[in-house]
Amino acid sequence: MRYLQDLPDADVPQSPEQPRYHTGKLPNSKAGDGKPRLMLMGQRRSGKSSISSVVFHKLPPSETLYLETTTRIKKQSMHSFMDFQVWDFPGHLDYFDPQFDVDNIFSEIGALIWVIDAQDEYLEAIGKLNETILNLQNTFPDINIEVFVHKVDGLSEDYKSDTFQDIIQRVQDELSDQGYENAPVSFYQTSIYDHSIFEAFSKVIQKLIPQLPTLESLLNSLCSNCRIEKAYLFDVLSKIYIATDTSPTDIGSYEICSDYIDVVVDVAEIYGWPDRPAQDEEAEGQQQEAGNNNAESLITMERKGNNYLYMREINQYLALICLMGDDSPADKKALIDYNVGVFEEAMAQVFPR
Amino acid sequence: MSSSTPAKRQKQRKVLLMGKSGAGKSSMRSIVFSNYVAKDVRRLGATIDVEHSNIKFMGNLMLNLWDCGGQDGFVENYLTNQRTHVFGSVAVLIFVFDIESREFQADVISYSNIIRALTECSPTAKVFILIHKMDLVQLRLRSQLFEERAEYIRASSEGFRDSVDFFPTSIWDQSLYKAWTQIIYFLIPNAQKIESALKDLADVIDARELVLYERTTCLMVTHVTRGAELSNPYTDRFERISSILKTHKQSMAKHTSLPPNAANFAELHIKTGRFMFFITRLTENTNLAVDIPPSEQVFNAARMNIMLARPKFAELDIASKAKAGTQGVGGEDSGDRDGVAA
Structure with a gap:
């Protein structure tokens, strides 16, 4: 195994220029305070508030039935590895009504998420979406448009992909009819009853992270040196992954990693209760010696005796989760620990705070 | 190893799982013993007659679990033709009540019939009552409703009045594990x-x-x-x-x-x-x-x-x-x- 430190290009990007955004576009942040906005828009009852409650407030999906209709714009600030705002729009509004301050709403936007209910008639929603895109492309052409084809859990496998294709086709046809080719629109199939909504959000957020290429190359070299099959950098609170190595992703590996975070977080809550009585002071002293403040965790499989899942807390918000390859031997843990330690140092340079 | 010693005999403990049809007996069993998740139990059909399963626990303890279908016809049969076969040498009876049941009175009558049969055939058995599907009750009403039901059921428990234990359960949270942990603890001999x-x-x-x-x-x-x-x-x-x-x-x-x-x-x-x-x-x-x-x-x-x-x-x-x-x-x-x- 090689150590990461030997890799000259695993550090900061070499060019002195500002790192380029993944999309090649800068979110048009007026204040430049690095607080991109995510706008949740779409027809009423398409599931916007449910999405934001499930993803950002950990509401159990079954409870979303009882959510009230949103009547005004709900702004929520998320504080994590990067700060961003989530704006939940009521469905019945006409966003380009002159009485709205359009400039104010859209000027600092990071991504516009348009939610379409796949189980409902979606022609009207597509019409409104296109209207919005066309309106925006004059003033704010750099906005990422993300379309969530939502509530796909209720559709059969065939019908689901047909609907999805149909929606993509219609949106693109209508846009090119209006003379707007290659619009920056991405499509996702989502449902709050499985992991797909988190996966989709992950991809939306990744486009807003300027350091993404650096993170990816760091993860790539970690993977190849430690025989890791797949590595994710997770935001522990929201369970959104902000980067992964560039090997092909499948939803299965995301699911197992996300479930694994649940296990670690739950156990840590049970036994990490904060106000231990004073008699434990001595033990706390020992811990300072060990110098192991970042949580780590490992699962070894029974059958083959190899490592399976590895987790290490990188900083307050982020954790590295690795699915180990089949040939990763259980006794090389010390080396993996060392390499991850180096990765952690590199991360500290990428995210200085 | 002392594998040849006669001490390694399996200790079979017979556990009856009873309750009205649809109360959630088989769902519970599938989750605890057969690696189902709560969502999967929708696939389960009605239990016909009795389903037996043997579960090995801590080496020498063998649970012999009788999941008894709860439709009236079956229950009638247990109480008459199969009375000694079903109720003989029982270590534990687990009776499941559905909190949402519209005919609570009828459930209790059926329960006391079963208790009578149990008193007759295995008077030393232990009775656990699970009041199930508690997730369907509003949070603030749960404990009160549970207490009321428990008192009512206790009153018709005859010989087991003082020894019967009650648990509120739901397959959607950990209360199911809490109840079953107590039951298992009771059964472990050492x-x-x-x-x-x-x-x-x-x-x-x-x-x-x-x-x-x-x-x-x-x-x-x-x-x-x-x-x-x-x-x-x-x-x-x-x-x-x-x-x-x-x-x-x-x-x-x-x-x-x-x-x-x-x-x-x-x-x-x-x-x-x-x-x-x-x-x-x-x-x-x-x-x-x-x-x-x-x-x-x-x-x-x-x-x-x-x-x-x-x-x-x-x-x-x-x-x-x-x-x-x-x-x-x-x-x-x-x-x-x-x-x-x-």
């Missing part, structure tokens, strides 16, 4: 011996807490808590860990495409600045969860000592050998600790 051996082990490795889990069901067998951990505010932590482990097992099985009963981890470590925690195999059928102070030395010594204690606990599985095993664990391990510390 629980005290296991407990005292665990206590010795905990002293030796300086653990804050040791929790012994059955491997396939993830139900807690017993636990030892020491020192400051006694004031841990999460009093439901044992059920919660059962439920966490069970969920994780499902997700591992799904990802590795192994059958759910084979997707076991050999070891799970969690190390943080506040505590260290690991789960490892103790005996053939049990996993041991260990919570220790955050220190690498303690962690490594604990792992080593548990490895050395394994054969002793394996013997403890055999009831009559328990005594020798208990002493062995304490003696040998303190020796080891000295060795490690030196």
